[in-house]
Amino acid sequence: MFFCIGSDHIYITVKSLNNNLVLAHNDQRKEYVLFGKGIGFKKKKNDPIDESLITKVFQANANQDISALMENVTPDVLAVTESIMELGEKRMGKKLSASLLVSLSDHIQSAISRQKEGIELADSTLQWEIPFLYYEEANLGKEALTLIDNELGVKLPEVESAFIALHFVNAQDGLESMDETMLITKITKSMVKIIQSLFNVSLKKDSLNYSRFVTHIRYFMNRQLHNQEVVQETNQKLYDIIQEQYPKSYACSLMIREMLKREYQLDVNDDEMIYLIIHIERVVSETK
The missing domain is CATH 2.30.24.10 (CAT RNA-binding domain)
Incomplete structure (x- = not known):
């Protein structure tokens, strides 16, 4: 990186x-x-x-060779990648991991090669899931396709916007690999599915509270994957009050905790539960 x-x-x-x-x-x-x-x-x-x-x-x-990484990427692709990175930082109001330069330029170069060779990617479920899970990044992915078309004269298929969006997600979280980003995306989808099913709602993907909720999940999962869980004494009184005040959101958080333990061997401590309950309550209340 x-x-x-x-x-x-x-x-x-x-x-x-x-x-x-x-x-x-x-x-x-x-x-x-x-x-x-x-x-x-x-x-x-x-x-x-x-x-x-x-x-x-x-x-x-130390174990990477920049010359080799850059050898297969053409200058025009690097230029458009740089423009896409600048657009992303402007839209999101934050600095992105510099690893995006390499990973995204390599992805765009490969996508252009596939296009020229007539190789078509099959429609992916990601194409439909990414805009729901990562609304802002999905829009950036679409804007990136427009930039590529305008600057390079190459019209990439719509499915590529989802993969570009994931590169933006990865760059924000500082994850080691795209595999980790894909895993977090899968887990986020499962959590959202539990919330929507229990409350019988369709969450508003373009809302501020939804964005905060998904961001919280990403940071929580990032800590879990890298064993960086913050150890602090849980405020038991606050935990008890929140359970009582938001019983359905609390029940939902218990279902999510059980799912994470059962399917991914991940533990959610009571301190994390407090934040999870509050985020669930906010995102559902806003939708309703």
């Missing part, structure tokens, strides 16, 4: 990826991807980089 670091070395050009992206190494021969307006313009191998142009610096993990 890539991460942002400070610019405190002399950088030498390895390869200009496009006008705004350069593959470079420092004085210790470590490789980086550098962002900056015009930073790659007319840059040749071994040219020094003007540090005043650098706005972001990304370094790979």
Whole structure:
């Protein structure tokens, strides 16, 4: 995974990826991807980089080879990926993991190759589930397809917007792999299904409380998967009050806790239950 670091070395050009992206190494021969307006313009191998142009610096993990990762991605795809990332950060009002540059550009390059070779992806259930589970990211996925069409003249199938949306989800959560994102998506779907069934409602996917609820699930699952559960003393009095005040949401949270334990061997402590009950109550009340 890539991460942002400070610019405190002399950088030498390895390869200009496009006008705004350069593959470079420092004085210790470590490789980086550098962002900056015009930073790659007319840059040749071994040219020094003007540090005043650098706005972001990304370094790979020790076991990754940036050159190899970038070798199969064309400059125009990198350029449109950069534009999509900027759009995503603007729409969502937050910084996204720099790993998105590599994962998304690789995905877009593969999708374009499939399109040119006439290989069609079968419709996926994700195509219909993602807009419900991740409303904001799904819209970004659709906007990304429009950008790709406008910038590259390639009209990718609608199903690709769902996969692009998942890349945005992954970049926000800082997960290790897309497999983890897919697992969290599956679990979120199961939780939403329990809530809708018990309360006999269809949750409003574009509401603020729904967005907060799904975000809470993602962060909770991220902690669970990486054993980062916050250990703190549960406020038993508050827990008892919430049980009494929101009995149906409490019953729903118990069903979710049991499902997570039975199907995924995940434990939800009482402190997490408090937040889960409150989120359930809010999202259902808003729908009703």
